[in-house]
Amino acid sequence: MSAKEALEALWSAYQIKRNSTTLSEYMVEFRRQYGDCLKTDFPANPSRSVASPHLIDLPEGFLQVVELYLRECSDECNTGVTVETVQKASVAVQVLSILSRNFNNIPFVSTSDAVPLVIVISSAVANQYTQHSKDANDQNTAGFLLSVLVFLEFLYDPHLIWQKMCAKVPLDSTKYKVSPSHLHLEVIPFFYDCLSSKPCFLPASIQMKLIHVFGAIICGAQHNAQVAINQNTVEILFHRLREQECPLEVKMTAVRCILQGIVTLCASPPEARKVDLNAFVREYLGNLSKLMTEEEKPTQVDTAQWMMSGLQELFSSNSNLALKKVFHDNELVERLIRSLHGTKLKSGSAQKMATSCVRLIHVFLSSFPFAKKHFSSMQGYRTLISTLKTMGEPQQSTLETLLEWLVEETPRLTGTSSTLRNLELMIHLLHWLPQLESHSLQLWLAEQLDSMVKGSLRSRMACARGGVIPAIIHVLGRSSTIGGKAVGQLLKFLVTLASCSISTSELKALFHLLRPSTSGEQHQYTLPLMYALSSMVRSDGWLGASHFFDFSDPDEGIIIPNIKKWPGSGFAFHAWVRLEKLNVRKESPFRRQFYSFTTPNGTLESFFTAQGKLVVAVATKKDYYAVPVEGITLDDETWHSVDVCHTPARRPFTNSTTTVFIDGRQRVNVQVKLPSLSEFLQCHVACGNYNEASPSTCERRS
Structure with missing residues (x-):
């Protein structure tokens, strides 16, 4: 059958x-x-x-x-x-x-x-x-x-x-064509009755599933979320966080649900909210601060870390600036720093909390430029580092989160060049280095700072211009508290930057270290300092141009409004180029603009792909021709001479010729139709995101 x-x-x-x-x-x-x-x-x-x-x-x-x-x-x-x-x-x-x-x-x-x-x-x-x-x-x-x-x-x-x-499975909202049914009136009272008893006698698995169902309700449909999120249900969720006997996995689920409730409330019109959004956020931050400042109890540290990691995930995945402004207006960063300063946790637990706290502040400020600017203007970096110093000797994990903050990467990628984005924080780390008790930790920090800068020309130039060299010299002046290996690494760091650029005042301060003391004693590292100075003169490790344009950001470049009369019928572009490897997702379309010259009849442009390959393109009113340069990639962080020549046809019934030379060697020589070059309306070098491009040209590029 x-x-x-x-x-x-x-x-x-x-x-x-x-x-x-x-x-x-x-x-x-x-x-x-x-x-x-x-x-x-x-x-x-x-x-x-x-x-x-x-x-x-x-x-x-x-x-x-x-x-x-x-x-x-x-x-x-x-x-x-x-x-x-x-x-x-x-x-x-x-x-x-x-x-x-x-x-x-x-x-x-x-x-x-x-x-x-x-x-x-x-x-x-x-x-x-x-x-x-x-x-x-x-x-x-x-x-x-x-x-x-x-x-x-x-x-x-x-x-x-x-x-x-x-489960962190990618969501595709285009496939969600079914609207959930309206919430039955009996469901929310059932949820409240099950979890309101103090203590709750339901098994942990049922408590957790109840909260999961509440999360499903507020995720499933906006109209149900507006009914479900009220003062009683919010209080139940926070009660799960505060209850000492509540299992950790239930608390973790409640944190997810609370954060999703905040996101849902932010997306709802104010008149449809049954709970004040600012009060909701303040309650969350208040509970987090309480966990950070109370005497240590079981699961307390894990709960607080989970609350911070939930916020970190929220800020990383959500681009809603209005949501981040709510947290900024309710003093998220200030609360975290005050809570760290007033923590009563044991040393190991306090360091764990510090690591999570620093990472959360970093992620929040990196995703919300307004808050980052405000933090810097209020001497936030100095306040945070001072707070961390009061907590005793930091763990390496805490310093690692600060290094992640320098490049705004979580986690920090090793083996690739990353651009420094917080020089002020680097200077504070350098000043902190002599106060570290562990010589091995001093050496590790000096090595990490040097390696982060070595891989990026832009980072070296930014450090040389941003006051890092005076900070290193100041630290070397306190070398009596620094281990010998760490001093040697700091000198290497100094050579890395000074070989790139050093001012007369910085050089004078460096020579000042060589002066004998009032008692006639020489600086204990006089000989290594002399070697460092000679290395700077030889420019050890520095091979490249001393003056160049830095076009690292997509909107940076050179713009010439127009050239009304072009003197010839052909076109040639020459430049020395140095490309750094970028961390770009393979599935996302990406390119770095080299140049773009627009005429009334078309466009001449060139760009680099995500793999560092040069592509030369010609756009006419009807067609778009792109010629990739095979056999060589240019994102090897060395200087290359690049010449692109567009030669008009010399005989009737033949096309123009496009020739590409890289490092003096011809790489491409093909026939490509060339638009008339009597006038250039727009001339861009770099400037990948300029707004003046015509819609038709943009369509062809995509």
Whole structure:
């Protein structure tokens, strides 16, 4: 007998006998055949609407029969919850969950009486825990409640957006074509009643699933989120964070849910909010500050770190500046620094907190330029470093987070060149170095600072201009507290920068170190200093131009408005170019503009691909020709001579010639149609994101 025939036979038997036992047998077989619909493992089994049957393919009136079955279970619960009743109701709820996996069934299931009946039964079952009449390890009862919560999740978040967010599965909103049903009035009171008891006697798995369902509700649809997020539900979530007996995994889930609630509130119009957004954020930050400043208790540090990592993930993945402004207006950074300063945690825990705190501040400021500017203007770097100093000897992990902040990368990539973005922080780190007690930590920090600068010409120039050399000289003046190896590394760092550029005042300060003291004693590192000076004169490690244009940012470059009369019929462009490797995702389209010259009849342009390959292009009114230069990549951080020549046709019925020379060697010589060059309207060198380009040209480039 086939599976379909087995179901038909059981349904026929039910039609004859009309008793709950036969109906239970039918639903058990239904669950066995379609049980895979209940699995939500990502990405192996993503949310989809294919495996679950449509109601029109099931026996007529099947949903109404399930309602009657649940009503019978509800009546039994009025006289007392029994194991048999729970088992019967559990099968019916799982059947409803399977039906809800077919998106076409959701409107019918949500408008039936099944949902209110399920909530009534669930409330009676959950009440058994509150009255201590149920063992927390009762598998039947716990299994039933978990089945109910899965059903509610399928109903209000059919695309499983919340689960995907928790599993960090990429979201594609274009595929979300089904709108979840409106939230039933009984659901939120059920959520509140289950978690409001102090302490909560529900098993940790059920508590966590309850909060997951709340997250699914606010992710599934905006109209449901506006109903679900109210003062009572918010207080329940924060109570889970504050309760000492609450398991850590429940607290972690509550943090996710709270942050998603903040995001949802920010996206809602103010008149639709039942909770003040600023008060919500202040409550979150207040709880975080309390965890950071109280005497240490179990799970306290882990909870605080999870709250900070949740914020870090939020700021990294969310580009909503209005959301970040809310946190800035409620003094996120100032609260964190004050909490660090007033922490009562033990030394190891305090250092863990400092590491998480620094990383969160770095991510927040990097993603919100206004806050970064305000932080710098208020001497924020100095205040933060001073606070970290009061916490004793830092761990290497704390210093590593500060180094990540220098280049605004989390985590910091090694082996590739990164541009320094916070020179002020580097100067503070250098001044902190002599105060470190561990000589090995001093050496490690000096090595890291040197290696970060060596790989990037722009970073070396920025340090040379930004006051890093005076900071190194100042630190060398306090060499009595620095280990010998660290001093040697600092001298290497100094040579790296000074070989690039050093001012007369900086050179004078360096020579001042060579003067004997008032007692006639020479500086203990006089000989290494002399070697460093001779290395600077020889420009050790510096091979390249001393003067150049730095076009690292996409909007930097040279713009010439127009050239009204071009003296010739051809065109040649010559430049010395040095490209640094960039960390670009392979799947994202990316290029670095070399030049672009626009005429009334077309455009001459050239650019570098993400792999450092040069491409020369000619755009006419009808066509776009691109010629890649094969066999050589230019992002090797060395200087290259690049010549691009467009020669007009010398004979009738022939095309113009495009020739490319790199380092004096011809790499390309092809025939390409050349537009008339009588006048140049726009001339750009670099400036990859200029706004003056014509729409047609932009379309051809894409």
